[in-house]
Amino acid sequence: MLVTVTVNDEAVTVDVAPRLSLADFLRDNLRLTGTHLGCEHGVCGACTVIVDGRAVRSCLMLAVQADGQSIVTVEGLSEDAGLTPLQAAFRKHHALQCGFCTPGMITTAHALLSEEPDAGADRVREVLSGNICRCTGYIPIVEAVLEARAAYLDKQGAP
Amino acid sequence: MKVANALIGSPVERVEDPRFLRGRGCYVGDIDRVGQVHAVIVRSPVAHGLLRGIDGAAALQAPGVHAVITARDLGPAVPVIPLRLQPLPQLDLFRQPMLANEKIRYVGEPVAVIVADSPALAEDALELMELDIEALPTVTGRDAAQAGDSVLFEAHGSNIAIEWRAVRGDAAAAFATAYYTRRETFRVQRHAALFLEPRGFVAEWDEAAQKLTVWGAAKVAFANRTILAGAMKLSEQQIEMVEVDVGGGFGSRGEFYPEDFLIPFAARHLNRPVKWIEDRREHLLAANHAREIECDVEIAVTKEGRILALRGHSWADIGAYIRTNGSIAPRNTAQFMSGPYAIENIQLTTSSITTNKTPTGTYRGPGRFEGDFVRERLIDLAAKDLGIDRVEMRRRNLVSIGQMPYPLATMTPYESVTELDSGDNHALFERCLQEFGWAEKVKQQGKLVDGRYRGVSIACFIEGGAAGPSEDARIVLQTDGAYCVYVGSASVGQGIETIMAQIAGDALEVPLERIRVRHGSTSDVAAGFGSFHSRATVMGGSAIVLAAEKLKEKIRAAAASALGCAAAEVTLDSQIARALSGGEIPVAALADAPIEAAATFHNKKYTYAYGSVAAHVAVDPKTGHVAVLDIASTKDVGRMINPATLKGQSVGAIVQGLGGALLEHLVYDQDGQLLTGTLADYLLPTADDFPNIHATVLEREPSPNNPLGAKGAGEGEIIPIGGLIANAVAEALADFGVEPMELPLSPPRVWRMITAARKT
Numbered sequence: 001m002l003v004t005v006t007v008n009d010e011a012v013t014v015d016v017a018p019r020l021s022l023a024d025f026l027r028d029n030l031r032l033t034g035t036h037l038g039c040e041h042g043v044c045g046a047c048t049v050i051v052d053g054r055a056v057r058s059c060l061m062l063a064v065q066a067d068g069q070s071i072v073t074v075e076g077l078s079e080d081a082g083l084t085p086l087q088a089a090f091r092k093h094h095a096l097q098c099g100f101c102t103p104g105m106i107t108t109a110h111a112l113l114s115e116e117p118d119a120g121a122d123r124v125r126e127v128l129s130g131n132i133c134r135c136t137g138y139i140p141i142v143e144a145v146l147e148a149r150a151a152y153l154d155k156q157g158a159p
Numbered sequence: 160m161k162v163a164n165a166l167i168g169s170p171v172e173r174v175e176d177p178r179f180l181r182g183r184g185c186y187v188g189d190i191d192r193v194g195q196v197h198a199v200i201v202r203s204p205v206a207h208g209l210l211r212g213i214d215g216a217a218a219l220q221a222p223g224v225h226a227v228i229t230a231r232d233l234g235p236a237v238p239v240i241p242l243r244l245q246p247l248p249q250l251d252l253f254r255q256p257m258l259a260n261e262k263i264r265y266v267g268e269p270v271a272v273i274v275a276d277s278p279a280l281a282e283d284a285l286e287l288m289e290l291d292i293e294a295l296p297t298v299t300g301r302d303a304a305q306a307g308d309s310v311l312f313e314a315h316g317s318n319i320a321i322e323w324r325a326v327r328g329d330a331a332a333a334f335a336t337a338y339y340t341r342r343e344t345f346r347v348q349r350h351a352a353l354f355l356e357p358r359g360f361v362a363e364w365d366e367a368a369q370k371l372t373v374w375g376a377a378k379v380a381f382a383n384r385t386i387l388a389g390a391m392k393l394s395e396q397q398i399e400m401v402e403v404d405v406g407g408g409f410g411s412r413g414e415f416y417p418e419d420f421l422i423p424f425a426a427r428h429l430n431r432p433v434k435w436i437e438d439r440r441e442h443l444l445a446a447n448h449a450r451e452i453e454c455d456v457e458i459a460v461t462k463e464g465r466i467l468a469l470r471g472h473s474w475a476d477i478g479a480y481i482r483t484n485g486s487i488a489p490r491n492t493a494q495f496m497s498g499p500y501a502i503e504n505i506q507l508t509t510s511s512i513t514t515n516k517t518p519t520g521t522y523r524g525p526g527r528f529e530g531d532f533v534r535e536r537l538i539d540l541a542a543k544d545l546g547i548d549r550v551e552m553r554r555r556n557l558v559s560i561g562q563m564p565y566p567l568a569t570m571t572p573y574e575s576v577t578e579l580d581s582g583d584n585h586a587l588f589e590r591c592l593q594e595f596g597w598a599e600k601v602k603q604q605g606k607l608v609d610g611r612y613r614g615v616s617i618a619c620f621i622e623g624g625a626a627g628p629s630e631d632a633r634i635v636l637q638t639d640g641a642y643c644v645y646v647g648s649a650s651v652g653q654g655i656e657t658i659m660a661q662i663a664g665d666a667l668e669v670p671l672e673r674i675r676v677r678h679g680s681t682s683d684v685a686a687g688f689g690s691f692h693s694r695a696t697v698m699g700g701s702a703i704v705l706a707a708e709k710l711k712e713k714i715r716a717a718a719a720s721a722l723g724c725a726a727a728e729v730t731l732d733s734q735i736a737r738a739l740s741g742g743e744i745p746v747a748a749l750a751d752a753p754i755e756a757a758a759t760f761h762n763k764k765y766t767y768a769y770g771s772v773a774a775h776v777a778v779d780p781k782t783g784h785v786a787v788l789d790i791a792s793t794k795d796v797g798r799m800i801n802p803a804t805l806k807g808q809s810v811g812a813i814v815q816g817l818g819g820a821l822l823e824h825l826v827y828d829q830d831g832q833l834l835t836g837t838l839a840d841y842l843l844p845t846a847d848d849f850p851n852i853h854a855t856v857l858e859r860e861p862s863p864n865n866p867l868g869a870k871g872a873g874e875g876e877i878i879p880i881g882g883l884i885a886n887a888v889a890e891a892l893a894d895f896g897v898e899p900m901e902l903p904l905s906p907p908r909v910w911r912m913i914t915a916a917r918k919t
Contacts, residue, residue, distance in 0.1 A: 019279065033189040034182020036406075038355045039439040043838035046355060074182035087180040091172050094803045097811065098652020099179030100356040100406030106180065121850075128846035132838065134355045134407050135652060136807060137814030138846040 003067045007032070008076030016063045022056075023047045025063035026073060034074040034103045038132065045131030048104040048111075049073050055111035074103035077110055085151035086110060086144075095144040097135035104131050109145045117152035119145075166661040166671060167867075168858075170803035173657040174671070184404040187359040187375035192432035195361065196225055198425055199281040199435070200418060201271035201288050202444065203263045206515040206831025207295040207309065210263055210270065214289040218273055221287055223280035225429055228272040230260030233424070238390035240415050243382050243483040245490070245573040252312055253320050253513065255480035257390065257420045263292055264311050264479035265515050266831055267444030269417045274425050274433060297515045297831040301453055301474045304512040311479060311513045320481060320511045325493035325568035330459075330506035333468035337459035341540055342471070346901040347529045347881065349451035349476065350823035351443070352522040353843065354652075356406020358446060359436035360418065362426035369397055373423055376400035376679065378413020378649050379689035384681050386415045387423060395681075402679030408651030409815070410521035410691065411447045414483045418445075440836045447520030448825055451476040452492060452529050456507070458537040464547040466556050468504035469496060469534070477511045478518040484691075485519055486511065486573075491526025494570045494577075496534050498527075498879075499584045499621045499769050500556040505568040515831040521691070523815060524878040527620070532902065535618040535882025539889065540898065549886075550592065553619060557584040560860075579621060579767045580870075581860040587793045588619060591771035594855055595791035600775050605893045611777035611786065614891025618772055618879035622794075624693030624871015625766040625864065631684040632702035633757040634663065634710045640734075640747030642667055642674050644706075647687020648699030649679035653873055654804045655695055661800055662700040662867070666707030669734060684757070693871025696800055697766060701865045705758035713756055717749040766862040766870035770794035772813065772879050776887040783910025785821055785888055789851045792876045797861040798868040808873050809854035816880025818844045821903050892916070 004013040007030060014029055023040075026032045026049065035058055038044035042060040049058045050072040077084065083091060086109060096102045105128065112119055112127045119127070124145050125138075133141060178184050203210075215227035230237045239254040259270045270290060275281035296309040303309065304318035311318060334340060360375040371393060376383060380400040388395045405412065418435060426433040437445065456471030475489035493507040522528075538556075542549040558565045564578040592598075595617070603613040633645040644663045648655055660674045667674075677683050678699070688698065711731055718736030719726040721744050728739040737743040772792040778785050790813055799805050822842040826834045835841040854876065861868030885899040888909065895916035901908070 017279075027188075032182070033186075034184075036186070036356070037188065037436075038357070038406075039838050041439065041837055041839070044355065044439075078181040078183075083177060083180060087177075090180055091176040094170075094173070094807045096176060096179055097654060097804075097807060098354070098356065098405060098407040099175065099184050100186065100652070102179050103182050122847075125847040125850060129848075130845075132355060132843055132845065134353060134409070134815070134843070135811050137810040137812075137849070137852060138844070139810055139814075139850065139852055140807065142846060142850070 001064050003064055005066045006070040008072055018062065018064055020063045021059055022061040022063050022066050023058035026058060032073050032075050036100055036103055038100065045108060046101050046104040048107045048131065050107055050111050055108045074106050077106060086148040089144040089148040093140040093144040093147065095136060095140040101131060101133040105141055109148065113149060113152040117149055119149065121146060166664040167800050170801060171657060171661060171671065173654050173804065174660060175654055175656050186356055186404045186406055187361060188436050190361045190374045190403060192361060192363055195432040195434050196274050196276060196429065197278045197281050198272050198274050198422055198433050199278065199285050200269045201273060201285055203259065203266060203268045203270055203292065205263055205292045205294055206266045206297045208263045208292040209295065210259055210261055211293055212291040213271055215271060217287040218284040221284035223276035224273060224284045226274045226425065228425060228428065230258040233258060238420065240483060241386055242481065243379065245486040247573055250321060250481050252315055253481040255417065255482065255518065257417045265517055266833060267517055269421065272421050272425055274429060299514055299516060299827050299829060299831050301476065301512060304514055311515065318513045320477065320513055323490040323493055323509045324571050325505055325507045327568040328504035330468045330470040330504040333504040334459045334470065337467050338462040339460045339541065339545055340457055341537065341544065342457035343537065343540065343900060345454045345533045345536060347450050347452050347532055348902050349448050349825040350819050351446065351448050351825060352409035352411035354407030354409055354412050357437035357439060357442050358412060358418065360422040361432060361434045362423040363432040364427040364430055366430055371398045371423055371427065372401060373398065374401045374403055376402045377405045378408055378651055378691060380649060380679055380681050381647065381687040381689065383415050383419060387420060390420045391423060400681045402649055405651050409523045410525060412651060413649065414447065414520055416445065439838060443836050443841060444517060444833055447482055448478060448517045449488060449519050449522035449525065450529060450819065451519065454533045456533050456537065458541055460541050460545065464542065464545055464552045464555050466500060466502050469502055470506040473509040475509050475511050476514050476516065478514060478516040480518045482518045482520045484521045487521045488519065488525040488529065490570055492530045494568050494575065495527050496530035497567060498531055498534055499558055499619045501558045501562060501565065516827055523812065524874045527878040528816065528819060528881055531618065531620055531879045532881035532885065535879060536885055539886045550617065553588060554585065557588060557619060559585060577765055580764065580862050580864055582767065582769045582795060583859055584619065584769055586859065587769060587795055588771045590855065591617060591773055591791060591793040594793060594853060595773035597773060604890055608777065611779050612891040613777055614887040615773065615775050616883050616886035616890060618883040618886065620770060620879040622693060622768045622872065622875045622878060623765045624768060625697040625762055626692035626694045627762045629759050629761045630688055630698035630702040631686050631757065631759050632699060632706040633684050633755060634706045635753050635755040636710065636714065636750045637753050638750050640673065640750065642669060644674055644676045644703060645683035646678045646699040646703060647684045647689065648695035649690040651690050653808065658696055658800050658804065659699060659703060662703050663707060666704045668731065693873045697865050697867065697869050697871050698760060698762060700800065700867050700869065702758055702760040704866050705760055706756050709756035709758055710754065713754050714746055714749060717754060718744055721749060762864060764864040766797065766864055768794055768796045768870040768872045768875060772876055772883055774883050774887045776884065776891055778888055778891040778909060780913050783906035783908065783913065785904050785909060787817060787849050791853045793855045793857065794872065794875055795857045795859045796872040797870040798858050799856060800869065802856065805856050805872060806854050809856060809876050810852050812875050812877040813852050813854065813880060814844050814849055816877035817849050819903065820881045820884040821905065824903055
């Protein structure tokens with residue numbers, strides 16, 4: 001089936017099998033390997049991408065379901081060089097170790113702060129509780145997201 | 160600018176982070192080779208049985224399928240996975256074949272490999288496989304294992320594979336005259352490391368060069384190359400193991416599993432690159448499980464609360480086979496049960512028993528988490544019985560600084576003698592009480608606040624590190640003036656590129672930006688022993704220090720020849736070589752050709768980090784839910800390389816421990832079927848579970864056993880968490896007389912204990 005989607009601001013049209021997941025489409029067809037697969041049953045959150053502004057588990061969505069929609073991956077939330085304020089806050093707070101959950105944390109946090117740049121600690125924890133990190137114990141991740149709020153308040157929607 | 164000693168001890172931001180944060184890490188799943196095909200593993204749906212036949216004909220005819228590989232294809236003798244640690248000959252019988260060929264011993268055991276054009280097509284074909292298995296009675300617990308009506312290994316005739324014994328002093332004599340004794344049975348549930356990136360490999364056989372390349376190596380690439388070479392009948396020089404980014408390990412990832420052989424075998428069999436990435440259900444069935452043990456242990460104490468002795472017997476459920484490191488947790492439970500306490504008399508035995516469940520291996524703090532649960536519970540029970548404050552009882556029993564080095568119990572078989580190397584347990588204990596605010600919080604003990612009972616507890620631990628025999632490092636001063644550091648240590652996501660660069664930077668007196676670290680892969684250094692037993696920083700780091708000294712000698716020699724003086728007359732300062740007579744030359748200008756030096760750090764003595772952890776919990780009597788209000792920990796690591804990454808390890812370890820204490824449980828039914836095969840069933844800590852954790856890491860007593868003075872510290876605070884939380888729950892529910900003897904303290908279990916107490 002032909003699917004036309006906008007991925008990180010670029011329109012692409014690809015012929016895909018109906019059973020292809022959005023995650024596999026991004027990783028295998030578009031080579032956007034920043035989106036990680038940790039469970040493929042919608043629990044771990046590592047594959048989270050932003051579809052029309054909402055954080056979505058790309059392992060639970062089919063590529064064909066994304067037809068006509070706009071998708072942002074962790075690569076799309078990164079600039080050509082350097083780190084965005086959200087990424088810099090993660091680095092500063094040592095909010096990542098093995099890095100495997102990190103893209104999903106970044107996309108989830110970005111979707112949250114874009115909608116709610118003043119989210120409190122409890123709200124941040126609640127939203128991030130859908131993403132599993134096995135290394136950090138989450139505390140530095142919550143700290144990083146709270147710190148990154150300032151950048152989103154300054155410039156609504158900026159990564 | 161002088162940079163010596165500026166990097167070690169500084170919380171420098173990690174060099175790994177930018178690529179991970181921008182989605183540009185390269186994990187094994189991101190590796191693709193031209194012409195690659197995909198493997199899936201056919202696994203047994205039956206826990207125990209005789210494999211009568213495998214019919215792969217229909218699968219082989221399915222679209223896109225290239226091969227169906229069974230044990231028959233592996234040659235006349237199916238290779239088995241050897242033991243990497245404690246390779247005792249009496250354990251040979253229990254080694255796992257790469258593919259089951261006669262008998263099935265657990266659900267998930269590999270029986271065949273299907274290779275197809277895509278993972279989806281391979282999975283389609285998997286549905287067409289027909290396995291003829293004659294079921295045998297399953298053994299899923301200690302009772303059935305000991306009864307012996309059904310045995311996993313007929314040639315052995317019993318489900319007890321081996322007994323490990325830890326002995327010190329004369330426990331029988333101590334018990335004969337002890338003022339107080341108490342004997343209890345404790346159980347720790349089966350759970351697992353559950354790193355987030357599933358395992359995987361890409362293997363490629365170069366027929367012309369007769370060379371095999373395997374991407375996806377982790378933890379112990381060199382040891383696995385040796386095993387793979389043996390199984391594939393290749394020389395080690397024909398195999399290159401490549402370590403790419405690794406999404407967590409915690410002891411489980413990187414050990415040699417059947418797939419470590421099957422994927423390279425398939426690649427050579429088909430002469431095409433083969434890729435295999437584990438799915439999560441498969442991971443829960445196939446990767447090492449851990450921790451399941453039952454401990455019947457007795458403590459002997461004086462009237463004043465001095466612990467005289469520990470004795471008892473434990474039964475470790477090791478599952479269906481003994482894996483590469485399957486003896487570690489059972490033996491550690493016995494040897495390290497005394498922890499940081501001066502207990503002169505020990506007689507502890509652990510039986511490793513085989514059952515029809517997934518084989519077990521190490522998971523962060525192997526055997527130590529289990530043993531600490533038993534010991535810390537017994538101390539609190541004894542203190543309560545004797546009317547001694549449990550804080551005071553711990554003070555009376557911790558090994559004092561004057562008693563260092565302090566020998567632990569000696570293990571047999573595979574004799575092992577070890578001693579606590581250095582430390583001030585009492586100082587760390589008092590600091591933990593202070594950081595936690597014990598004096599205030601203990602006042603809330605047993606009180607009902609907002610419908611929940613409050614409890615506090617404190618527990619102490621030791622963490623062994625720096626396993627030998629050695630580690631290799633090689634440093635190359637490149638022609639562009641950069642230093643490339645190669646080390647045999649492996650990354651399992653703990654940030655060793657940064658740590659090793661800090662150590663190298665200080666040793667070479669150059670800034671971080673001039674250093675590039677490569678690690679883990681077999682082509683970089685002559686030998687490597689990898690990352691386990693909290694060894695990477697101490698062993699790899701010490702090797703780097705030695706290699707840097709040698710390299711500086713070579714640079715001085717090159718400068719001497721350029722400056723026309725003796726090497727002894729050259730000083731190196733901020734990358735300028737100066738002669739006593741006045742001449743100078745930039746170091747980079749000396750490297751017309753790369754200058755390199757290699758060194759090996761040998762070590763026979765372990766390091767022991769140590770510390771204390773305190774917890775404040777609130778238990779809801781209506782639901783049995785245990786909320787962790789606050790945790791504070793202290794740990795002495797001798798010398799910190801990077802305080803930020805170290806604290807990250809501490810907090811992460813505590814939260815993993817809380818998962819084991821409260822949430823995580825691999826549940827089997829009586830037929831040996833795993834009931835918790837998804838992350839919706841196997842509960843892990845999440846971001847809103849444990850928000851208040853405060854870790855303090857100190858540098859008090861350097862290890863005398865390595866040039867850095869550092870102690871291995873990556874496992875640490877997970878070790879006492881089971882006992883810590885159980886003791887806090889016991890205190891919270893003291894009015895009910897609830898005494899937890901089994902983990903996890905899940906809401907149903909706690910609720911049942913409260914309900915049972917109310918009935919009596």
